[in-house]
Amino acid sequence: MRKVMTLAALAVLAWGQVSAVQAMDLSVAVGQTGDSTMTYRLGTQFDFNQSWFVSDVGHLTGYWDAAYTYWDGDETSSNHSLSLSPVFVYEFAGERVKPYIEAGIGIAAFSSTELEDNDLGSSFQFEDRIGFGVRFAGQEVGLRALHYSNAGLKQPNDGVESYSLHYRMSF
Numbered sequence: 001m002r003k004v005m006t007l008a009a010l011a012v013l014a015w016g017q018v019s020a021v022q023a024m025d026l027s028v029a030v031g032q033t034g035d036s037t038m039t040y041r042l043g044t045q046f047d048f049n050q051s052w053f054v055s056d057v058g059h060l061t062g063y064w065d066a067a068y069t070y071w072d073g074d075e076t077s078s079n080h081s082l083s084l085s086p087v088f089v090y091e092f093a094g095e096r097v098k099p100y101i102e103a104g105i106g107i108a109a110f111s112s113t114e115l116e117d118n119d120l121g122s123s124f125q126f127e128d129r130i131g132f133g134v135r136f137a138g139q140e141v142g143l144r145a146l147h148y149s150n151a152g153l154k155q156p157n158d159g160v161e162s163y164s165l166h167y168r169m170s171f
Contacts, residue, residue: 023171025063029144031164035073035116039162043067045087058092065106069162071115079115081148083108083127091135098135100142104128108148118158122150125159133166140168 029041044066051059065087071079085106092099108125125148133142144166149159 025168025170027065027067027140027166027168029164029166031144031146031162033071033116033160033162035118035160037071037073037116037160037162039069039071039164041067041069041164041166045168056093058090058098060088060090062086062088062104065104073116080111081108081125085127085129087129096136099132100135100140101130101132102142102144103130110148115160118160119156120148120150120160121154121157124153125150131166138170140166142166142168 025045025047027041027043027045029039029043031039031041033039045063048062048064051061053060063086065083065085067083069081069083071081073079083106085104087102087104087106089100089102104127106127106129108127110120110123110125113120113123128147128149129144131142131144133140133144142165144164146162146164147159148161150157
């Protein structure tokens with residue numbers, strides 16, 4: 001739990017530094033793991049405010065994602081996690097609706113190393129993601145796959161995946 005609190009403090013400090021320069025977005029997600037654990041995620045995003053490889057097809061951009069996830073398993077396997085990830089997004093050109101694909105690798109801290117039948121090995125995990133969706137009128141809807149693993153830094157390293165539907169609103 002001490003590690004989770006340390007990560008939370010670092011996330012708040014980083015959030016304060018970033019929010020001083022740019023607006024934040026809020027997102028919610030509902031998903032499920034392969035073991036039928038439900039996931040509920042609340043996040044805040046800060047755009048890079050920069051584009052690369054701009055063409056008629058689209059452009060590459062990105063954002064920082066800080067999130068809290070509640071993992072709703074049975075009584076012995078519910079869990080909480082905090083995560084921070086840089087995410088790169090390729091946004092396709094469009095006037096009102098802009099499809100996109102995204103990928104990122106960040107860090108996460110879990111309150112417990114047990115989740116359903118998975119032994120994560122440590123509270124510290126890497127968060128890998130891939131997703132796609134559409135952006136329209138300051139909003140976003142998409143599907144995302146998240147994988148958590150400690151990359152073999154500590155055994156066992158069962159890892160866990162969550163597949164979710166998310167909604168994001170810009171302010």
